[in-house]
Amino acid sequence: GIISSPSDAAPIFSWMDELFVGSGFPREGVSIGQKWTGEKSLSGSPLADLIWRTTSTYLRNESCAAPDAAAAAGAKPGEDECAVILTRFEILRRGSPHSDATPDDYRRNGLRTSGAWTGSGETLDSISRANGLLVSSTQTSTQHMDYEITNAANGSSIHRTGDVQNQVEIKLLPNSQ
Numbered sequence: 001g002i003i004s005s006p007s008d009a010a011p012i013f014s015w016m017d018e019l020f021v022g023s024g025f026p027r028e029g030v031s032i033g034q035k036w037t038g039e040k041s042l043s044g045s046p047l048a049d050l051i052w053r054t055t056s057t058y059l060r061n062e063s064c065a066a067p068d069a070a071a072a073a074g075a076k077p078g079e080d081e082c083a084v085i086l087t088r089f090e091i092l093r094r095g096s097p098h099s100d101a102t103p104d105d106y107r108r109n110g111l112r113t114s115g116a117w118t119g120s121g122e123t124l125d126s127i128s129r130a131n132g133l134l135v136s137s138t139q140t141s142t143q144h145m146d147y148e149i150t151n152a153a154n155g156s157s158i159h160r161t162g163d164v165q166n167q168v169e170i171k172l173l174p175n176s177q
Contacts, residue, residue, distance in 0.1 A: 024038055030058045030083075031058065032058050032059070032060060032061065033057075033058065034057070034058050035055060035056065035057045035058075036055075036056055037053070037054060037055050037056070038053070038054045038056070039051055039052070039053045039054070040052045042091065045103070045117065046103070046106065046113050046147055046149055047093060047101045047103070047113055047115060047116075047117050047147055048093075048100070048101050048102060048103040048104075048113075049093050049094040049095055049101070050091060050092070050093050050117055051091070051092060051093070051094060052089060052090075052091055053089065053090050053091075053092065054087050054088070054089045055087070055088050055089075056085055056086065056087040056088075057085070057086050057087075058083060058084075058085055059084045059085065059086050060084050061081045061082065061083055061084070061129065062081065062082055062084055062126075063080070063081060063082070064080045064081065064082040064126060064128055064135045080128055080129070080130050081128075081129045081130075082126040082127055082128055082129065082135055083126070083127045083129055084124065084125070084126055085124075085125045085126075085127065086122060086123070086124055086125075087122060087123045087124075087125070088120075088121075088122045089120065089121055089122070089123070089141075090118070090119065090120045091117060091118055091119035091120070091143065092118060093116070093117070093118075097116065100112075100114075101113050101114050101115065101147070102114075106149070110151060110152050110153050111149055111150065111151060111152065112149075112150045112152050113147060113148065113149050113150070114147065114148050114150075115145075115146050115147025115148055116144070116145075116146050116147065117143070117144070117145045117146075117147060118143070118144050119141060119142060119143035119144065119164075120141065120142060121139060121140050121141025121142060121166070122139070122140060122141075123137060123138065123139040124137070124138050124139075125137045133172060134170070134172060135171070135172045136169070136170065136171045136172065137168075137169070137170045138167075138168070138169045138170075139166070139167070139168045139169075140165075140166065140167045141164075141165070141166045142163070142164065142165050142166075143162075143163070143164040144162075144163050145160060145161060145162045145163075145164075146160075146161045146162075147159075147160055148160075
């Protein structure tokens, strides 16, 4: 209801999907102590074959601690248990670091790319066992980028480097009356 146009909302939902990529659970369900892995291609990057690889572990069940969180999840304080899931992730490139890093859409436009983009981090999620809602999520991550985009026709280029550190915390809030 915040954004009226579906086309305006698409980038937001896409971003949220990337944020919670490690939260995908196995179809057959999970139990305490179980680990599972996932892998997703990162599209839209100036380097080809970048992937987001995750390893998740169902650590334990615990009370959805904060009374506000329990109320937001539709439970009375003390009645709702949360599944605590730890997801570790990394951004890396498949194949040899010396192989061509140019994505097809860049190549079609007469560009060539080279370089590296790596990252890692972890997310700790608390998910209501009563209804499956995310009650809280804390994520920390770092990324290192060092890549060059070159125009194949005239040799002009752009070289970008950067280091990013993030910490994100999300909490489910109760509905306002």
